[in-house]
Structure formats: structure tokens, C-alpha cells
Amino acid sequence: MSGIGMHIITYKELRLKNEFVPLMDQAFSWPFNPQKREKIIKIDPRLKDSPVGYCAVENNQVVGFVGVMDLATRTLDGSIELAGGIHGVATLPNHARKGISTTLIQRAHQYFQEQGYRFSFLNTSKYLIAFAYYQKLGYKIAIEFPSAYKILQKTNESKTAENGKKRLDWEKILEIYNQCSAKKTGFVVRDKGYFKMLEKSGDIQPETSIITKMGYVFLKERKETILVQEIISPTIDEANKLIDEVEKKAQTIVIDRVVLDNKIFQAYQSRGYMVLNRSYGVLMVKPLRKSATFQQVYGDKFYRSEADDF
Ligand SMILES: CC(C)(COP(=O)(O)OP(=O)(O)OC[C@H]1O[C@@H](n2cnc3c(N)ncnc32)[C@H](O)[C@@H]1OP(=O)(O)O)[C@@H](O)C(=O)NCCC(=O)NCCS
Numbered sequence: 001m002s003g004i005g006m007h008i009i010t011y012k013e014l015r016l017k018n019e020f021v022p023l024m025d026q027a028f029s030w031p032f033n034p035q036k037r038e039k040i041i042k043i044d045p046r047l048k049d050s051p052v053g054y055c056a057v058e059n060n061q062v063v064g065f066v067g068v069m070d071l072a073t074r075t076l077d078g079s080i081e082l083a084g085g086i087h088g089v090a091t092l093p094n095h096a097r098k099g100i101s102t103t104l105i106q107r108a109h110q111y112f113q114e115q116g117y118r119f120s121f122l123n124t125s126k127y128l129i130a131f132a133y134y135q136k137l138g139y140k141i142a143i144e145f146p147s148a149y150k151i152l153q154k155t156n157e158s159k160t161a162e163n164g165k166k167r168l169d170w171e172k173i174l175e176i177y178n179q180c181s182a183k184k185t186g187f188v189v190r191d192k193g194y195f196k197m198l199e200k201s202g203d204i205q206p207e208t209s210i211i212t213k214m215g216y217v218f219l220k221e222r223k224e225t226i227l228v229q230e231i232i233s234p235t236i237d238e239a240n241k242l243i244d245e246v247e248k249k250a251q252t253i254v255i256d257r258v259v260l261d262n263k264i265f266q267a268y269q270s271r272g273y274m275v276l277n278r279s280y281g282v283l284m285v286k287p288l289r290k291s292a293t294f295q296q297v298y299g300d301k302f303y304r305s306e307a308d309d310f
Pocket of ligand 1: 028064089092095097098099102125128130
């Protein structure tokens with residue numbers, strides 16, 4: 001990393017987080033809110049015990065950032081294993097191409113190695129410059145995300161009014177989630193706190209959630225589009241019932257960008273959704289030790305939903 005006086009500190013050590021507003025807006029069009037972020041960090045099991053990330057500071061200005069997370073994963077043999085997660089990789093435009101990101105990612109890998117993690121994961125898109133850069137650093141595509149889209153022909157556009165703040169039964173939701181994900185590997189290790197964090201960060205909106213005896217759906221409304229954040233069901237029949245309810249709530253378009261459960265994929269397909277197997281968005285993985293490959297540790301059952309994005 002070039003630049004006189006440039007140094008690295010952790011996000012937790014950084015006193016004023018305001019400079020993250022332009023940094024995150026430039027990189028991700030993310031309306032970053034330092035106070036809100038602070039609250040989420042305290043309750044997100046992936047962040048609360050980590051340094052949160054590494055900041056490159058020059059002349060008292062944050063010029064680059066690489067976030068780190070501790071990700072609980074389930075492996076093929078059923079055990080829980082922590083892995084590293086990289087997020088929020090960003091350098092200010094006038095400091096780009098000076099090796100800042102490379103230095104920060106090396107620091108992140110060092111943290112993961114100190115923790116004894118075997119893998120580092122990150123989410124990116126094949127159409128970003130960063131994709132080739134991550135490949136150069138040893139990252140490979142772990143999984144792509146099948147997706148489903150439907151345009152609804154609604155005659156009556158009036159939406160059922162949602163009244164008041166709905167309280168969700170986290171106990172029941174967790175039970176359904178654990179039952180349905182029991183045979184899966186990947187980002188399937190959750191507790192009630194994880195769901196509450198998702199609610200606080202706005203990734204789960206209780207008012208639009210649908211819960212049945214055996215399954216549930218979390219939705220996000222964006223203008224006239226419904227984005228499925230997570231749909232969990234033990235059977236195709238139940239998935240169909242849930243999608244029925246989703247379509248009742250939706251104004252015109254339903255989108256599910258991460259459909260890694262075969263039953264759900266089949267349900268969408270049978271209902272005439274436009275489905276894709278490949279995606280630009282990908283989960284990438286880099287082994288931090290030579291001893292094990294992603295395939296050996298997680299097989300082909302790796303699962304995550306849109307609600308596990310980072
Ligand atoms: C991706 C990003 C973080 C790189 O930050 P950086 O500090 O400029 O990175 P580095 O200087 O360490 O460059 C690392 C490598 O990335 C690649 N790279 C970076 N910018 C590039 C560009 N404009 N064109 C082509 N390759 C580029 C190069 O391979 C480079 O290595 P090299 O300079 O030795 O050829 C920065 O461009 C950025 O903030 N982009 C917007 C946000 C983003 O896309 N983040 C990643 C989301 S997953």
C-alpha cells in the first residue's frame with residue numbers, strides 16, 4: 001500500500017464513522033447510517049465479536065474499507081464450523097488502484113487465519129471489476145443463485161391493508177427453519193437473535209410475512225415489486241400454498257433471487273414463473289489452508305437465502 005502516513009485500524013477502533021457515508025454510497029449506492037449500523041453490529045452474531053472490518057486511514061480520512069464477519073456454517077458431517085466473511089469492500093475513487101484494497105484483504109485473511117478458519121467467503125457479481133480481482137486472490141465461485149420471476153395480471157390492484165405492527169413468533173419460525181434446513185450445509189446455523197437482527201435491519205418486515213403451520217415467507221416490498229427474502233417449506237404443496245399467499249399480496253411483480261431449495265424451485269416452475277439456473281451474483285470461496293476443499297467440506301447441499309446476504 002503506497003502513501004505516506006497511511007495506516008490500518010479496525011472499524012471498532014475508528015471513532016467517527018461518518019466518513020463511511022460517502023465511501024459506501026460511492027461503492028454500493030448504500031445509504032449508510034452510522035448510528036443504525038452500530039445498533040446492528042451489537043446484535044448481529046456475525047459481527048458482534050469481530051473487528052467488523054479494517055479501515056485504511058490517510059490524513060485522518062478513511063480512504064478504504066474491507067469488512068470481516070465470523071460466519072457460522074454447517075458442514076457435511078453436521079458439525080458447526082466458523083468461517084470468514086468479507087463484505088463492504090470499498091476504496092474512495094481518488095485513492096483507487098494504489099493497492100489499498102489488496103492490503104486490507106490481506107489483513108482480513110490474516111484475521112481469519114488467526115481465528116483458525118478454513119475458508120473465506122464473499123458475495124459479489126461477475127459483472128463487477130472486483131470479480132476478476134477476487135479470482136486473482138484465489139477466490140472461486142462456490143455457488144450461483146437460481147432465481148424466479150413472475151408478472152401478475154391483476155385486475156383489481158387494491159392491496160389488502162396491513163394494519164398495525166405484527167409480532168412474529170420467533171420460536172415457531174426458528175423451529176420451522178431448523179426442521180427444513182436440517183439436511184443442508186452452509187449458512188443454516190441460526191438462533192432467535194439472528195431473526196431479530198434481520199427484523200431490526202429491515203431485511204424482515206413482520207407486516208408482510210406469511211406464516212403457516214409448516215412454512216413461512218419473508219417479503220420485502222419495493223414499489224410494486226415483491227422481493228422474496230426467504231421462503232421455507234417442507235413440501236412442494238406447502239410451498240405452493242405460501243406462494244399463493246405471496247401472489248395475493250403482490251401488486252404486479254414477484255422476484256426471488258436466491259432459490260437454492262429444489263422444492264421451492266419446482267413450485268415456482270410449476271406455477272409458470274420465469275426461472276434461471278445461472279446468475280451474475282455469486283458466492284465465492286477461498287480456502288485458507290491446503291487441507292480441505294469447499295466441495296469436501298460442504299458438498300452440493302450448501303444453502304443460503306437472500307436473508308443471509310452480507
Ligand atoms: C474493487 C475496489 C474495492 C478495488 O479497490 P482498490 O483499492 O483500487 O484495489 P487495488 O488497488 O488493491 O487493486 C487490486 C486489483 O483490482 C483490479 N482492479 C482494481 N481497479 C481496477 C480497474 N479500474 N480496472 C481493472 N482492474 C482493476 C486490478 O487487478 C488490481 O490489481 P493491479 O492494480 O495490481 O492490477 C474498488 O474499485 C471499489 O471500491 N469499487 C467499488 C465497490 C466494489 O465494487 N466493491 C466490491 C464489491 S464485491
